[in-house]
Amino acid sequence: MSNVELQKVSKQFPGVKALDAVSFDVKDGEFCVLLGPTGAGKTTTLRVIAGLERQDEGSVLFDGAPVDGLPPAERDVAFVFQQYSLYPTMSVYDNLAFPLRAPSRRIAEDQIRRRVEEAAETLRISHLLDRKTAHLSGGEMQRVSIGRAIVREPRIFLMDEPLSNLDAKLREALRVELQHLQKVHGSTTLFVTHDQIEALTMADRIVVLNTGKIVQIGTPEDIYDRPATIFVAQLVGTPRINLLKSRREDSTLFIEKSQLHLPVPDGKQLPSELLIGIRPEDIVPDLEGKFLGKVILTEPLGVQTVIHIRSGDQTLLSLIPGMADLRIGEEVRFKIIHERLHCFSLQGVRIFT
Amino acid sequence: MAKIELQKVEKKFGELHAVKPMDLTINDGEFVVLLGPSGCGKTTTLRMISGLETVTGGKILLDGRDVTWLHPSERDIAFVFQFYALYPHISARDNIAFPLRAQGESRHAVEQRVKEVSALLRIEHLLDQRPGKLSGGDQQRIALARALVRKPAAFLMDEPLGALDADLRETMRAEIKRLHIDQHATTVYVTHDQIEAMAMGDRIVVMSEALVQQIGPPAEVYYDPANLFVAKFIGSPGMNLVSAVYQDGVARIPGTENRCRVPAEWQPAVQSALQGEPEIILGFRPEAAHLEPSGELSGEVYATELQGAYAVLHVNVNTSEIVHIRTDRLIDYAIGETVRFSIDPKMVRFFNPKTELAISRQRSS
Secondary structure, X not given: OOOEEEEEEEEEEOOEEEXXXXXXXXXXXXXXXXXXXXXXXXXXXXXXXXXXXXXXXXXXEEOOEEOOOOOHHXXXXXXXXXXXXXXXXXXXXXXXXXXXXXXXXXXOHHHHHHHHHHHHHHOOOHHXXXXXXXXXXXHHHHHHHHHHHHOOOOOEEEEEOOOOOOOHHHHXXXXXHHHHHHHHXXXXXXXXXXXXXXXXXXXXXXXEEEOXXXXXXXXXXXXXXXXXXXXXXXXXXXXXXXXXXXXXXXXXXXXXXXXXXXXXXOOOOOOOEEEEEEOHHHEEEOOOOOEEEEEEEEEEOOOEEEEEEEXXXXXXXXXXXXXXXXXXXXXXXXXXXXXXXXXXXXXXXXXXX | OOOEEEEEEEEEEOOEEEEEEEEEEEOOOOEEEEEOOOOOOHHHHHHHXXXXXXXXXXXXXXXXXXXXXXXXXXXXXEEEOOOOOOOOOOOHHHHHHHHHHHOOOOHHHHHHHHHHHHHHOOOHHHOOOOHHHOOHHHHHHHHHHHHHOOOOOEEEEEOOOOOOOHHHHHHHHHHHHHHHHHHOOEEEEEEOOHHHHHHHOOEEEEEEOOEEEEEEOHHHHHHOOOEHHHHHHOOOOXXXXXXXXXXXXXXXXXXXXXXXXXXXXXXXXXXXXXXXXXXXXXXXXXXXXXXXXOOOEEEEEXXXXXXXXXXXXXXXXXXXXXXXXXXXXXXXXXXXXXXXXEEOHHHXXXXXXXXXXXXXXXXXX
């Protein structure tokens, strides 16, 4: 496994700058997730690393050595796509063995058998080895695709939204297994997704990309607790963060179109106009709460409940554990955990950390 | 508005049941969600209610009136599809007005009604645009407006949010529910997304393999699933289900030291349901498990997941069964580390592995 580094990589397509001086690294043994909306440049980044796309500027280094001159086959990366590209007429075994049977590799058949069987076991597909892939379910096919990447023992795994074609239950299960597998094998992985929950749950580090530029790099906790911009703040977390235009007078923050006001966090310098962000779990119904609102909607999700609270002309989303017994139309007292307040300039940049 | 009754309604395609005989009463003003994986019969059921699909057997009543063999247009029901089905070449206003004009309403009445509906859905600013130029969410709002404009007796919605991205789906989910609270129109809503069903439904009809598995309010299907299918399908992750062996008030997980006391109020029901067979399935929601050093169960950490406001710990309790435990975030566990936990006795459930049915607690009579 290898350390992979991108240095100021740029790529121009007709009419769009797909990547704009993108620099980050994936450390040896790390699970790195590239997160961003459609068109952010995620897939282009993967293709540049794999050598399927040539960057206009910048450099890609594997273990400190540039690989820009190397064709894809010599970079030794394994790609897992959203669409499982398996050979339908071959058995699962032959699909897994295929990359090892490349003439250039010269691997003995008993070696191949050992590696295929090991990979099949980790992915729990040993019982499927004799089946033709055309007869497998979507989840099984994606396991085989991942297996085919694993047997190669490549320098890095590049995964392009491998879970997005699966149904919710399978996605959940494979998410956990992929993460376990990666940790146990210590494989260097760069995983691309637009799904914030995949990024939060799986990553050691997240690289947030938008319109070809890196917006923030950090651990899932960094990204969730200290989003660098309102774009990141809104991208992660469900339901979405409450983002409220506010004005500061002396040491008090007044949230516009409401009676809500909060003390300025200790010792912080804030402009007179700003945006404040409050995560839904930091708005807590509480009989002793300082604020008053009206419940206009409740969404019981089982493990937690989303409560829509109207206060003045603002609607706030509150997230509480379990199934709430608040009724629509009822008045509710609530508090805001202001230690966890997020402050952004009107331009959307985080003010303090 | 309307009450919809399905009496032994079934649908067969050849010899195959798409929907096995089902009874369902949807009360006036109620929001009922038909939930299940693809192919479970939920959309066929909706289409039978609308009249787009004929029934093979049974009766459909609308406010007591038998509409089983009435043409869709005679049922006074509005249908909203996953794909917006708007006319791309005419304005949003004309799209919305279309059903009223087709009914021959006066120009003034049409204008008035379009205005009301677009205010409700906050799309006044879009009325002069063509749908092709609008975002997915705006197109779906216009499709909703077109359904609402007629004041139908009931709404039937077939995965109306299915084509939208996650963020917009969340917003629209709340908007449709708000709309329902304001209008109180009887609504039947089809989805495969259990979160949508939980969030929106007054009651949920869980379907699988052409058969109704359970009908109940969200809290009931969540806390008291009728069988293993519902237990797994509802919740994200679903209910933890662990194979165990029951003896003398204790459920043991074979091949491990793990044992869980069966609360006294459950024991008579468990004993009578098992009829002497020892195998039982222990069920508990991720939030029913609490990590504590003195916990009666233990396992090895398999993976950890930050979910935002909280974390989920995946724990291997024997060689193959992984349970999911909701925990505070920012607690670091290493893979392979042993953790102990206990299960809230009020939230533990039991299933019979042979019948796959939930064992129901005997009620004190």
